[in-house]
Amino acid sequence: MTGNLLFEAIVFLAGAIICVSLAKRVGLSSVIGYLLAGILIGPYVLGFIGEEGEDILHFAEFGVVMMLFLIGLEIEPKNFWKMRKTILGMGGLQVGLTMLLTYGLFVLLGYDSIVALVIAMAVSLSSTAIAMQTIKEKGMMETTSGTSSFSILLFQDIIVIFMLGVLPLMSNSNNDTATLDHSEDLSLLESLPLGFQTLAIIISVALIVVAGRYLIVPMLRKVAKTGVRELLIAAAFLIVFAISYLMEFVGISPALGAFLGGVVLSNSEFKHELESTLEPFKNLLLGLFFMAVGASINFIVIAKNPLTIGGILIAVIVLKAIVLFVVGHMFKLKLDQKLLLTFNLSQIGEFAFVLLSFAFGLNILEQEQMDILLVITALSMSLTPILGMINERFILPKVGTKEFIKRPMDHIAKSQKVILVGFGHFGSTVGRFMRSHGVEATILDFDSNRVDFLRKMGFEVYYGDATRLDLLESAGIADAKLLICATNKIAVAKAITKIVKEKYPHVELMVRTKNRYDAYELLNLDVNNIYRETLDTSLALASDALHKLGFRKYTLNRQVQNFIKYDEASLRRLAAEPKREEDYVFKARKEIEQQEKSLEEDFKRGIVDFDNHWDSEHIRKQLEKSNET
Amino acid sequence: MKKILIIFAHPKFEKSRANLALIERLKDESHITFHDLYEQYPNFHIDVNKEQELLEQHDVIIWHHPFYWYSSPAILKQWQDMVLEFNWAYGPEGKALEGKTVMNVITTGGTRDVYCSEGYNSFTVNQFLRPFEQTAKLCGMHYLPPFAVMGTHTLSDEDLENYANQYEVLLDILKSDFKQDALTNCFFVNDLPILSN
Numbered sequence: 001m002t003g004n005l006l007f008e009a010i011v012f013l014a015g016a017i018i019c020v021s022l023a024k025r026v027g028l029s030s031v032i033g034y035l036l037a038g039i040l041i042g043p044y045v046l047g048f049i050g051e052e053g054e055d056i057l058h059f060a061e062f063g064v065v066m067m068l069f070l071i072g073l074e075i076e077p078k079n080f081w082k083m084r085k086t087i088l089g090m091g092g093l094q095v096g097l098t099m100l101l102t103y104g105l106f107v108l109l110g111y112d113s114i115v116a117l118v119i120a121m122a123v124s125l126s127s128t129a130i131a132m133q134t135i136k137e138k139g140m141m142e143t144t145s146g147t148s149s150f151s152i153l154l155f156q157d158i159i160v161i162f163m164l165g166v167l168p169l170m171s172n173s174n175n176d177t178a179t180l181d182h183s184e185d186l187s188l189l190e191s192l193p194l195g196f197q198t199l200a201i202i203i204s205v206a207l208i209v210v211a212g213r214y215l216i217v218p219m220l221r222k223v224a225k226t227g228v229r230e231l232l233i234a235a236a237f238l239i240v241f242a243i244s245y246l247m248e249f250v251g252i253s254p255a256l257g258a259f260l261g262g263v264v265l266s267n268s269e270f271k272h273e274l275e276s277t278l279e280p281f282k283n284l285l286l287g288l289f290f291m292a293v294g295a296s297i298n299f300i301v302i303a304k305n306p307l308t309i310g311g312i313l314i315a316v317i318v319l320k321a322i323v324l325f326v327v328g329h330m331f332k333l334k335l336d337q338k339l340l341l342t343f344n345l346s347q348i349g350e351f352a353f354v355l356l357s358f359a360f361g362l363n364i365l366e367q368e369q370m371d372i373l374l375v376i377t378a379l380s381m382s383l384t385p386i387l388g389m390i391n392e393r394f395i396l397p398k399v400g401t402k403e404f405i406k407r408p409m410d411h412i413a414k415s416q417k418v419i420l421v422g423f424g425h426f427g428s429t430v431g432r433f434m435r436s437h438g439v440e441a442t443i444l445d446f447d448s449n450r451v452d453f454l455r456k457m458g459f460e461v462y463y464g465d466a467t468r469l470d471l472l473e474s475a476g477i478a479d480a481k482l483l484i485c486a487t488n489k490i491a492v493a494k495a496i497t498k499i500v501k502e503k504y505p506h507v508e509l510m511v512r513t514k515n516r517y518d519a520y521e522l523l524n525l526d527v528n529n530i531y532r533e534t535l536d537t538s539l540a541l542a543s544d545a546l547h548k549l550g551f552r553k554y555t556l557n558r559q560v561q562n563f564i565k566y567d568e569a570s571l572r573r574l575a576a577e578p579k580r581e582e583d584y585v586f587k588a589r590k591e592i593e594q595q596e597k598s599l600e601e602d603f604k605r606g607i608v609d610f611d612n613h614w615d616s617e618h619i620r621k622q623l624e625k626s627n628e629t
Numbered sequence: 630m631k632k633i634l635i636i637f638a639h640p641k642f643e644k645s646r647a648n649l650a651l652i653e654r655l656k657d658e659s660h661i662t663f664h665d666l667y668e669q670y671p672n673f674h675i676d677v678n679k680e681q682e683l684l685e686q687h688d689v690i691i692w693h694h695p696f697y698w699y700s701s702p703a704i705l706k707q708w709q710d711m712v713l714e715f716n717w718a719y720g721p722e723g724k725a726l727e728g729k730t731v732m733n734v735i736t737t738g739g740t741r742d743v744y745c746s747e748g749y750n751s752f753t754v755n756q757f758l759r760p761f762e763q764t765a766k767l768c769g770m771h772y773l774p775p776f777a778v779m780g781t782h783t784l785s786d787e788d789l790e791n792y793a794n795q796y797e798v799l800l801d802i803l804k805s806d807f808k809q810d811a812l813t814n815c816f817f818v819n820d821l822p823i824l825s826n
Binding site for chain 2: 551552553554555556557613614615616617618619620623
């Protein structure tokens with residue numbers, strides 16, 4: 001068994017690595033690579049994977065669940081509420097129109113009306129996995145086509161619950177046979193009357209919202225306090241698993257539940273940490289999912305009915321495309337956005353696998369009908385990336401608009417992005433002042449207690465280790481103009497500096513340092529904007545002390561500015577001197593040496609009495625001197 | 630009794646012999662407010678509300694400053710730019726300063742003879758002070774001729790003592806119910822015999 005499992009894992013992983021990297025090299029989407037890998041290792045080409053393909057598909061659907069959790073994380077409740085009209089309007093229209101037309105088509109083709117209705121349901125749903133993966137990969141989440149696609153997919157996720165609920169009612173045969181097959185999925189839903197089903201769903205949704213706030217976030221804080229990183233990964237998985245289990249228990253799509261869970265947690269400081277933890281797992285599972293789809297394409301069925309399958313495939317895609325285009329038109333999308341929406345959602349989605357096999361279990365569909373439809377579904381999913389590529393390469397350039405790259409408005413908004421690392425006393429002052437100017441920095445901090453406290457004060461603070469590239473990336477470093485490093489840990493500042501200088505050299509770094517010694521290290525890493533935390537404060541104190549001894553404030557103020565200017569210059573000069581071993585004894589000795597050097601330079605410069613401006617005494621002496629000669 | 634506000638601007642007061650002599654004499658009297666701009670606002674960040682309140686609380690305003698490049702030190706210009714706001718100091722609603730008296734008290738390095746059409750400064754001090762005069766006029770204030778201590782580089786301690794005495798007398802006159810005319814028909818108020826008793 002273990003050997004077999006290991007072998008399967010090797011086949012899948014090797015297939016993924018070879019095919020996806022090939023696809024990427026040729027400039028194709030990774031989805032095509034995964035699908036291709038699936039077909040290759042599937043029963044009809046290399047035959048590594050046989051009947052178990054279906055099980056793997058079921059397992060891999062978990063990638064879709066995770067994806068929706070992550071999407072939920074990015075959508076804050078207030079934005080979700082803003083989208084309600086698009087979700088209901090566009091989603092409802094798309095599902096309704098597609099079902100109507102598909103139903104007509106299949107009735108015309110001579111299918112039984114109930115069968116046609118089931119097929120219409122299956123066809124009206126698109127693939128969240130493929131569409132969202134494409135949208136994310138292309139960075140189109142912010143565009144209108146991206147949000148429209150997302151709204152429609154979300155509506156489909158909701159409506160599929162009702163479809164699954166209605167199916168048993170359409171069955172002529174005894175319901176018991178169906179529940180035998182799908183008792184796992186629909187236990188509670190089946191056993192309760194309709195009113196209770198709704199109640200159960202509402203209660204479980206409420207449970208997620210409440211648990212998110214009062215159970216999950218406190219738990220994450222406890223976990224964060226332990227400082228054990230893998231515990232956080234475990235916690236992230238626990239959240240997603242628990243939500244999925246609950247949702248399956250009451251009969252809602254786990255993906256929808258996970259999405260809700262994500263939305264609930266999107267306001268928490270753990271948003272970015274959860275994102276960067278789950279992201280790689282999600283991608284791998286989605287890859288597995290696409291491979292399973294590829295492997296499940298039944299080439300024998302295709303060989304038997306090439307014309308039927310080809311005909312229906314084309315008809316269904318064209319039909320879905322027309323509906324999407326019309327919906328896009330009714331919601332006033334621009335032409336290129338309409339095209340993107342159309343090509344992105346014109347496939348039949350993974351829910352079709354669920355719906356069709358459920359209907360088959362209920363004896364609504366015959367084996368052959370199901371096989372044909374499953375093949376069509378898999379093929380339509382496989383075609384999506386290819387159609388998308390055709391659209392992108394051949395159609396969109398002729399349409400002329402390039403809105404899908406980035407709208408100018410977005411570009412300005414994003415180019416103002418500031419990332420603030422460290423939100424202690426120093427960082428919070430920086431953040432508060434910037435915020436008072438309407439600049440909201442994306443804040444990263446590693447102290448969950450502080451994060452909690454500051455969030456109560458209304459700051460947008462996230463929890464995480466900012467020296468990790470993936471965390472910086474999910475915080476949006478790619479679009480950032482400034483990265484302000486306000487931590488007092490020189491090791492962190494140096495690590496961030498190295499990452500940013502290497503990966504995102506366009507981001508301007510502004511770094512706080514404790515003392516001149518740390519400043520030297522950063523200067524040697526080529527950081528120009530260095531802020532020694534003690535310099536201004538100590539001089540302010542010294543200047544006030546001198547004021548209390550009778551010195552005039554304005555004169556002191558000018559001297560402080562002179563001192564800073566001079567000290568900065570000497571800092572840069574000394575940093576350029578050759579370095580010694582980083583040894584503690586050396587460090588201490590070196591610091592004393594530098595103190596001496598600074599004092600010596602101050603002395604040479606004659607620090608205060610250099611300033612003869614507005615000094616009538618000085619003028620008088622000069623006059624006397626010139627009178628004497 | 631009238632209240633007097635001395636708005637003093639010297640970037641290096643600690644080195645100014647003439648101004649130290651003049652200011653030293655100011656008694657700690659309730660009707661005189663000595664307001665040191667460079668000391669209050671070393672960063673030039675002038676508190677406009679506070680300044681306006683101060684002005685409203687006083688009847689006589691004195692701009693006391695050295696004469697730099699034929700005008701005042703920079704902070705006094707900053708003060709004018711910030712404090713004398715539209716519709717507060719001037720403009721249709723700007724009546725806050727109306728009826729108040731204002732004058733300059735200045736110290737110059739150059740002697741009186743170089744400030745005339747034949748001297749190397751070409752113009753008189755009164756001519757150079759026109760912007761202040763007109764500022765006063767626009768704000769509805771009575772502008773008095775300046776009190777000028779000139780040729781400070783060559784003044785003896787005794788001379789400075791005399792000027793300080795005159796300044797004291799001037800402040801005494803200003804606090805009383807003085808007649809504008811008594812102080813107007815002259816180039817400098819310190820030329821008037823009433824200051825030299």
